[in-house]
Amino acid sequence: MVNAAEYEDRPWLDPEAEPFIKVQSVSKQFGDFTAVDSVDLEIYKGELFCLLGGSGCGKSTLLRMLAGFETPSSGSILIDGVNMNDVPPYERPVNMMFQSYALFPHMSVEKNVGYGLRRDGVAVSEIEQRVQEMLAMVELSQFAKRKPHQLSGGQKQRVALARALVKQPKVLLLDEPLGALDKRLREQTQYELMNIQEQLGVTFVVVTHDQEEAMTLSTRIAVMDTGRFQQIGTPTEIYEFPNSRLVANFIGNANMFEGRVVENGQDHVIVESRHPECNFYVDHGMSIAEGSKVWVALRPEKVMISKQQTADGNTNTVKGMVHDIGYLGGTSTYRVKVGDEHLVEITSPNQLRPKDGNPPIDWDEEVYLSWEPSSSVVLVK
Amino acid sequence: MNNGKRSIFLLSTLSFGLAFLYVPMIMLIIYSFNKSKIVAIWGGFSTKWYAVLFDSPEVWEAVALSFKIATVNACFATLLGTLAGLALVRFGRFKGRTLFSGMISAPLVMPEVITGLSLLLLFITLKEFIGWPDERGFTTITIAHITFSMAYVAVIIQSRLAGMVQDLEEAAQDLGAKPLRVLIDITLPLLAPGMVAGWLLAFTLSLDDLIIASFVTGPEAVTLPILIYSRIRLGLRPDINALATIIILVVAIGVLIAGYIMLRQQRQRELDLSMVAEEK
Ligand SMILES: Nc1ncnc2c1ncn2[C@@H]1O[C@H](COP(=O)(O)OP(=O)(O)O)[C@@H](O)[C@H]1O
Ligand SMILES: [Mg+2]
Numbered sequence: 001m002v003n004a005a006e007y008e009d010r011p012w013l014d015p016e017a018e019p020f021i022k023v024q025s026v027s028k029q030f031g032d033f034t035a036v037d038s039v040d041l042e043i044y045k046g047e048l049f050c051l052l053g054g055s056g057c058g059k060s061t062l063l064r065m066l067a068g069f070e071t072p073s074s075g076s077i078l079i080d081g082v083n084m085n086d087v088p089p090y091e092r093p094v095n096m097m098f099q100s101y102a103l104f105p106h107m108s109v110e111k112n113v114g115y116g117l118r119r120d121g122v123a124v125s126e127i128e129q130r131v132q133e134m135l136a137m138v139e140l141s142q143f144a145k146r147k148p149h150q151l152s153g154g155q156k157q158r159v160a161l162a163r164a165l166v167k168q169p170k171v172l173l174l175d176e177p178l179g180a181l182d183k184r185l186r187e188q189t190q191y192e193l194m195n196i197q198e199q200l201g202v203t204f205v206v207v208t209h210d211q212e213e214a215m216t217l218s219t220r221i222a223v224m225d226t227g228r229f230q231q232i233g234t235p236t237e238i239y240e241f242p243n244s245r246l247v248a249n250f251i252g253n254a255n256m257f258e259g260r261v262v263e264n265g266q267d268h269v270i271v272e273s274r275h276p277e278c279n280f281y282v283d284h285g286m287s288i289a290e291g292s293k294v295w296v297a298l299r300p301e302k303v304m305i306s307k308q309q310t311a312d313g314n315t316n317t318v319k320g321m322v323h324d325i326g327y328l329g330g331t332s333t334y335r336v337k338v339g340d341e342h343l344v345e346i347t348s349p350n351q352l353r354p355k356d357g358n359p360p361i362d363w364d365e366e367v368y369l370s371w372e373p374s375s376s377v378v379l380v381k
Numbered sequence: 382m383n384n385g386k387r388s389i390f391l392l393s394t395l396s397f398g399l400a401f402l403y404v405p406m407i408m409l410i411i412y413s414f415n416k417s418k419i420v421a422i423w424g425g426f427s428t429k430w431y432a433v434l435f436d437s438p439e440v441w442e443a444v445a446l447s448f449k450i451a452t453v454n455a456c457f458a459t460l461l462g463t464l465a466g467l468a469l470v471r472f473g474r475f476k477g478r479t480l481f482s483g484m485i486s487a488p489l490v491m492p493e494v495i496t497g498l499s500l501l502l503l504f505i506t507l508k509e510f511i512g513w514p515d516e517r518g519f520t521t522i523t524i525a526h527i528t529f530s531m532a533y534v535a536v537i538i539q540s541r542l543a544g545m546v547q548d549l550e551e552a553a554q555d556l557g558a559k560p561l562r563v564l565i566d567i568t569l570p571l572l573a574p575g576m577v578a579g580w581l582l583a584f585t586l587s588l589d590d591l592i593i594a595s596f597v598t599g600p601e602a603v604t605l606p607i608l609i610y611s612r613i614r615l616g617l618r619p620d621i622n623a624l625a626t627i628i629i630l631v632v633a634i635g636v637l638i639a640g641y642i643m644l645r646q647q648r649q650r651e652l653d654l655s656m657v658a659e660e661k
Contacts, residue, residue: 069551089554102552106570115566116556150653167556 010234011044012220018081020045020203021066021171026075028061035061037227038075048197048204050214053224054250059207060099062224063173066205067096080170090119095169099176101160103148109159110135110144116167134162137196154185161193165200174206178213190216211251215239223247244381245295254297255344261292261378269378271296276339278318283373288380295379300347302375305334305361309368317370320344322363336367344369406629413622420617430623440608440624447605450519451587454526458583459576461527462534467568469535470542482539488532497596500525504597518602525597526587533586534579541575 007014019042028036036058043049051059064070065077068089077084084092095116103112110131117127135141138158148156157177164172177193178186194217197204208214214221215235223230223238223246231243242248245256259273259280271280271294280296288294304310309317323343324335327350334346346369352360361367413431417424434440469482488496504514504521514521546568553563591606598607612621 067551067555069554089551090557090559094555096552096555098548098552100548102548104549104553104567115553115558119557119562147653149650163556 009219011047012042017044019043020047020080021205022078023062023066024076024078026062026065026072026077028058028065028070029073034227036065036072039227039229041222041229041232043203043205045203046201047219048194048206048217050218050221051205051207051224052211052214052221052250053209055209057224058227059209059224060175063096063175063205063207066171067094067173068092093169094171094173095164095167096173097160097164097175097177099179101148101156101180103156103159103163105148107147108144109140109146109148109151112148112159113163113166116163120167130166134166138162153180153182154189157181157189161196165196165202168200169202171203171205174204176207176209178210179208186213193217215251223250225250239299241377242297242379245297245379248297248377248379253300253345255300255303257296257298259294259296261288261290261294264288264290268373271378276318276320276342276344278316278338280376280378281316281373282376282378284378286378288378292380296376297379298344298371298376300333300345301331303344303346303348303369303371305336305346305348305367305369307361307365307367310370316373316376317368318344319366319368322361322365322367325361325363334361334367336369338369409622410626410629413619413626415619415622418619420619420622430619433620434623434627437620439603443603443605443608446519446602447588450523450526450604451584453523454530454587455580455584457523457527458530458534459580462531462579462583463538463572463576465531465535466538466542469539470546485532485535488529489536491529493590493592494596496529497525497593500528500593501596516601517597517599521597521599522594522602522604525593526583526590529593530583530586533582534576537579537582538572538575541572546571 007017011017021041021043023039023041025038025040026036027034027038039062051062053059061070065072066079066084068084068087072085079093104115107115113134114127114131117130122130131144132141135144138161140155140158140162143151143155148159151159157180161177164174178189181189190213193204206214206217208217218235220232220234221238222232225246231238231247233241238247239251242251242254248254248256257271257273257278257280258275259271261269262272262279263270264286268281268283269286269288271282273280273296282296309319318338320336320338322334323337324333326333326335329350331347331349334348335343336346338344354360412420414426414428415423416427416429465485469478469485472478500521504517507513508515549567549571550563553567554560558566589606590604591610594604595607595610598604603611609621609624612618
């Protein structure tokens, strides 16, 4: 308890904290197809947890099992310590925001938002007041009397959010909440969603296939692939320390080098790569036999590009030739040919104005690429 | 130049098509006001055939019977067809689903003669074994009509249900509505337009049916189409023209009302859309 404050924003690190949602080796089969394959998950109170994965990987199915629309083929789901396996959707302490928003087309905005309270038999005057409060929060007060088809996409999304939150659920499940919005609106709404979550302290479980969205929103992310979790961690952990090639490639871009461990020291490993020919000095030790086949992942923005060789014995350096330059304004992306065919991608901020219209680094120029020993990650799968 | 040619071509095609559709009906209406008893010869304007029609109790009985059958049929067909449509959508994917939904739409393409004949056989067999129906007429015609018009209703309901309704029902459950509540609050209101359309369709199908009805009817029950057909067989008669004119009038009014309602809905929708667009 002494450490309560220390763990406030990171309850998953607190050994004494009790998870709010426990998913215990849950599987879901449709016929002989396994959509969710014995997953375990613990989500803590107040988290904004993202299930991230490509289309068809089983995210929605898992979310629907939390909501009660699908029953697990095996395993169990506990919410606030209660086993949910036999609890129907209308008795669960969770609410869901649907990907299609699922607004009732024959009810006005305020009737939609108040529907859940009416089902709970809340007094009419209280319903009115809570609906007004909710609509004020999502800035839709003046649209209370409208029907859903008289609203724009962004407004519908906010009605759906208000309707799911008005019952003050312990957990809010959101299936691709921003999927139907255009890019600008989506970015703006991300922050609104985070503010609302913080304001109300409700635990959010968000399904998304958009990795940037997941990185921006979440306290923690579970990366899902073909019905299993590949990795669960904070956005930083997942980006900086992916545990597999799949995760490294799914979240952001990564240069991937295949190689062999040639030296395994106390605090470092050296990986020898053949294509292109170079040695990677990586400063995290790991328990792996010398000679094993591994991959080294290197993020494009962690590589420095320059025309002169830096004289630092510790850093990794290779020589290459600029093959392609993509100028993006704030940054440039270089693709540098190292060895005969291997292309390495580098993103680098454009800090200096080009002099006389000439870029600091030009096509077909010889350059040196270098990176810190701490910048790359060794992956075994 | 090219444009002018095409529009002349289009115009003549259009007028030919329309003439093809409407000239027979117009002739029928004109001849219903023919004074002469001989149908094809114009003997001056008169409304006497309408008077003859209104004086004939046979015609009124047939009209009453047809409307009674059509109404009962439409109600039952809507109920059963809605349930069938719901079941088909609700069960989701199961083995033999395609076969099953194909089977439900088979009556739509089955020749009426076959439907009529098989139903007649069924009624005769039933009478043989359980003594019911002891007499063919209102009940048997209504049952026969329900069997084929419920298929139409089921297809309409199915197409309305497909897609969004499942999400909406789940959303209602998620907000705390028990299954019966979901049915009352969400499913039925959303299905209402489909059910109304299905009811109207079943009603007209029944009112219009001659073939199936003549198979399963008895000597007592004469529906409007059966009456018209039996009289025509004895030769064309101007009072039948008058009856047909009245039917055309009733149908035309119905179509106009439906068209007006649809037009208003469309206007409203366009208004709503422009409102949304302005706010963006
Ligand atoms: N009711 C169902 N019946 C059969 N297969 C289903 C059903 N629901 C989902 N699936 C399958 O399960 C897989 C995962 O679906 P889903 O969880 O919706 O994926 P996503 O990660 O895109 O949300 C998909 O291949 C889908 O076809
Ligand atoms: Mg999905």
